Amino acid sequence: MMQGLIEQFGAVLGKQYVLTDDADKVPYLTDWRKRYTGKALAVLLPKTTDEVANIVKLCAAHHVAIVPQGGHTGFCGGATPDNSGNQVILNLKRMNQIRAIDSANQTITLEAGCILQSVQEKAAAQDFLFPLSLGAEGSCMIGGNLATNAGGTNVLRYGNTRDLCLGLEVVTAQGEIWNGIKGLRKDNTGYDLRDLFIGSEGTLGIITAAVMKLYPLPVSQWTTLVATDNIASTIALLTLFQKRATSLLTGFEMMTQESLALNEKHFPHMANPLKGNPPFTVLIELSDHESEEHVRKLLETILEEAFSANLISDAVIASNLSQANTFWHMREHITLAQAEEGANLKHDITIPLSSLESFIQDTDSLMRQKYPGVRIINFGHLGDGNLHYNIAPPLGLDPKAFNLSHEKAIHELVYAQVERCQGSISAEHGVGQLKLADLRAHKGAVAHDLMKALKRALDPQNILNPHKVVSI
Incomplete structure (x- = not known):
């Protein structure tokens, strides 16, 4: 057969x-x-x-x-x-055509197999910005970005992939084609099927094409690295930038001392330019549509205010595009440094900003009490509360053996703290099979059963990516 x-x-x-x-x-x-x-x-x-x-x-x-x-x-x-x-x-890698760029509507219609970086480049060639940006943008595809509702470094200003999508084309579990390819910003005609398929990880339908938003290219971008002594100052700094820069703030990334030390160990050319590798290093980006002079002056003014308020102890402003890219590469190479170091336990979590200080302090303390010498590689998109709170074993221990012995207990410790702070156990990576067993406890019985009911209704044979997200 x-x-x-x-x-x-x-x-x-x-x-x-x-x-x-x-x-x-x-x-x-x-x-x-x-x-x-x-x-x-x-x-x-x-x-x-x-x-x-x-x-x-x-x-x-x-x-x-x-x-x-x-x-x-x-x-x-x-x-x-x-x-x-x-x-x-x-x-779907062969489905890689850009079907249309509508300049008047500021949208791009493209197939699921388009590489994210190629979409960014096609948009830029038409003087538009496609703001979705991830570390894997050279190989990840739009269909996967939509299926997982990917986040990335620009969520603070432009939102997740869901926020960038206006319409979808989807093949259902019965092999029917739903043509929802419309570039409308308002369409109040019943249930929003688009949002149902985005983030469903291919368990409800197969996304084959989408209409995505475009934005005018910024005239200027300025990037800086700043040093803070504690998480409270880091959050206060974010609040200051949000008040003074408002929508011009497009990036606010936090990296701990331990994260950047691991980076430098495996990539010596990625050494932190700030003095003494401070407890927290923050990468901040402002984007402007007015002029370079305007955004540069605004950045310097905010940094001066932050120095005066003792929120920061050092700052380096990128003098050119190459240096700005180096700053971003520092942030993006942390994941690669972890891979070089060996197997580690990853947690892609979201915490309300008001609870972030409590979460980091309490979870760090509990983790180090229970696992002396453990290395906490904590970094992420602080502007939207998304932490990549990863655990590496103490030096000298075999990573695979450590993970095999302690993975379940470490996940439970972190997730219990996430629940205490009313956060989420998956900010941007999705559920897949990794978090399948944890989802019911996290979502609650009612929400989880509603998700299972949707799966049964749309895919009664359970042929679309079974045993991912929910099991029926």
Whole structure:
């Protein structure tokens, strides 16, 4: 039966776009963190929405599960198949066309397989900004960004991927095509199906195209690194910039001393230019549509006020674009430094800004009491309360052995503190299979059961990315 299905896939896509040899499938079977590895009946590479729809119809008829996949850069195993070998991977990388740029409406219509960086570049060539920006932007794809409601460094000003999306094209679990490709900023006609599919990680439908917002390119951007002594001063600094710079504030990233020390260990050219590698280093970016002089003067004025209020102890303003990029690379390389150091326990969490100081102080203290010598690699998008609160074992201990022994207890400790502060256990990485078991306790029984009811209603055969986000 399966051989016959493979032949039918070939009839839809062309045999060269149905990968069944083990060597050809390998690049699609392991997640970016190398935490999950599965097996697949085949890897399918469609080019059009009609091809996706026909593949889904075939899978529905044969009760074969589908794992939608984009750039495969996720952190929660959401695009990795299970070990049964009976699932097919539907990778959308060949669906990479930009269908239209509407300058008057300030929108771009594009397919799910478009690489994020290429979208940024296409928009810039038309004097527009596409503000979604992630560390993986050179390989992640728009479909995956939408499926996980990705965040990134510009959420403070422009919002998550959900906030940038106006319309979607989606293939349902029955192989029907929902054409919601509209560039409307107002459409009050019942349930918002767009928001239902965004963030669903391919469990309710397969996103094949989208209409996304564009913005005018800023005339000038100024970037600075500043030193703060504690988290209270860091939050006060954020408040000051929000009051003085308002919408011109487009980046506010926090990095701890331990995070940047690890960075410098593995990437010596990424040394912190601030004196003494302070307890907290904050990367701040202002973007302006008026003039370079205006935003530079505003930045200097706010920094002077911060010095006077003893909120900061040092500051370095990037003198050119190259130095500004170096500052951003420091922030982005922390994740790479962790990978070089070895396996670590990641927590992508959101905390209300009013509870952030309490969370960091209490969780740090509890973690160090229970696991002496543990290294806390805490950094993130402080402007929107998103911390990447990661745990590395004490020096000299085997990372894999430490994680195997303590992962469950460390997750429980962190998540209990998140719940105490009324935060979220997933800010921008999604749920996937990594947080599947934790979701019911975090969301609450009512919310979790509503999610399961939606899954049953839209995908009664449970063929779309089963055992991800919710299990039915």
